[in-house]
Amino acid sequence: MLTVSVKWQKELFPKVEIDTSQPPYVFKCQLHDLTGVPPERQKIMVKGGLLKDDANWATLGVKEGQKLMMMGTADEIVKTPEKVPVFMExxxxxxxxxxxxxxxxxxxxxxxxxxxxxxxxxxxxxxxxxxxxxxxxxxxxxxxxxxxxxxxxxxxxxxxxxxxxxxxxxxxxxxxxxxxxxxxxxxxxxxxxxxxxxxxxxxxxxxxxxxxxxxxxxxxxxxxxALFGIQLGSRVHCQESGEESSETESVYSLKCHISQEVNHLHEGLKHGLKSELEKASPCLGRSALYLKESRINALPRYLTVQFVRFFWKRESNQKAKILRKVDYPLQLDVYDFCSDDLRKQLEAPRKILRDEEGKKAGLKAKEKTSGFKRQ
Missing domain, CATH: 3.90.70.10 (Cysteine proteinases)
Known part of the structure; x- marks a missing residue:
């Protein structure tokens, strides 16, 4: 655990704890509770750059008592309605x-x-x-x-x-x-x-x-x-014989596989798109180990993600549950898991979204610094 101070606008938060075993996204969630600035709008300067959600604390060099600078606009406080409320019941x-x-x-x-x-x-x-x-x-x-x-x-x-x-x-x-x-x-x-x-x-x-x-x-x-189907394109490769083939399939969910190395949803999804399977090799004339790597060819309107928390425990011959904590973002970006063709299709709408978010952020910043309050 590290204790740092965080400067945001005119406020200083002198003692904010960082759990270095957790990703920076968890730290940003703590700052959200303190400032009201959502994690996606937080800009925290560390070593001359911006703190990323999945950065490694060990390589950032943050020290005990260090002062961090954060920029970002907080969510507007919802005003209490002037009308007398009508009770639901x-x-x-x-x-x-x-x-x-x-x-x-x-x-x-x-x-x-x-x-x-x-x-x-x-x-x-x-x-x-x-x-x-x-x-x-x-x-x-x-x-x-x-x-x-x-x-x-x-x-x-x-x-x-x-x-x-x-x-x-x-x-x-x-x-x-x-x-x-x-x-x-x-x-x-x-x-x-x-x-x-x-x-x-x-x-x-x-x-x-x-x-x-x-x-x-x-x-x-x-x-x-159309609503839930995910189209996957897979490359199946045998390292022993060099055989390679491709296949396509449709599934209703992405699997987040959980292990000791998985702390984030993205890491679990990455593991879920890779698997090993044993099957007959025509070249070798016997069974061999194949590596299957998949990419998303088409996304559905509603994306389902399964946290694979159950496995079969051989020693007790029963199903057991994995209780490990896995962090996940409020907005899931699966661009990195998509095929090259799908990425090209997503580039234009992603740019529109980035431009819109930039305009909103710029407008709020301008209103805040102008000193005028909109009526």
Whole structure:
């Protein structure tokens, strides 16, 4: 731990602790609490340059008691409204739904938090809700009965959540989910077991992808893939024989693999895009080790990231959880993980965003230094 002082505008914060085992982004979050300046707008001078979120403290040479200079504008303080507030519980239920801005919660039916969190995440996607509204009540001949039932139950549950501010009991949905995927109905001592939210997410998305891609459903030929699908291009290389091939695949999430070396989400995603696999080598005539490196060829409208926290512990023959803390940014930039072709497509919109952010920052700085207060 290091203790430094931070000068920001006319204020001096004499004792700010730096945990050098954590990345500078954590330090910026501390300064956000002190000053109200968001981490992305902070400019901290260290060794003649700006402090980066993922810099290494060991190479920066920051010393005990050192004085750091920070620049950046704080968020505006929201003024208390002059009108007398109307209490939410005094409004009719229909108006409460509109006033709250979000819909009802879900009752925990007994270790069903994994299911509830999955449903609430998907319910927040307006395009998915629109697709489900258009989903036909009659089952298509090419779709199995349980998939149709689960899709219909999802639609009905979303409809309940949209109309209520009181907690909803997703009993019908839960019954159909267990019928479609029996693993979610496992019992231990007569009690339903806790399950993995990622498994529930994956299974439900797979079912919806089949239902909403049915020939009888013409809303969008591939709704789920358009909303959540990530197209990956991979290079598979065998160092032993020199064989190399390429392949493409579509997935519904990026994996953040967690190890002793992973402190940041970006590091975990980088590990997740690399893997080793053993397969038959035509050149060697036997199995060999291949290295698979992937890049993103196309991004979805909604990007899902899975923190891979569970692994199989061989010595105890059971699933174990990794409790290591992994920091993540409020805005995730995956540009470095994209293919060259996708990077070229992203350059123009990224430049527009940078220019807009620069204009906003410049305007605020000008207003602050002019000495005039806008009315």
């Amino acid at each position: 005094d409004l009719p239920e229909e108006e409460q739904v509109i006033a709250v801005g979000h819909t009802a919660g879900l009752f925990n039916l007994g270790n069903t938090c994994y299911m509830n969190s999955t449903v609430q995440c998907l319910h927040s996607v307006p395009e998915l809700k629109s697709a489900l509204v258009s989903y036909p009540s009659q089952k298509s001949s090419d779709l199995d009965h349980t998939s149709h039932m689960l899709t219909s139950a999802t639609r009905e549950l979303f409809n309940e959540l949209d109309k209520s501010v009181k907690p909803v009991a997703p009993m019908q949905f839960w019954m159909v989910l267990r019928k479609k995927y029996p693993q979610f109905g496992q019992l231990h001592n007569g009690v339903y077991m806790q399950q993995d939210a990622e498994e529930c997410w994956t299974q439900l998305l797979y079912t919806l992808s089949q239902s909403l891609r049915s020939p009888s459903f013409s809303e969008n030929p591939d709704t789920i893939m």
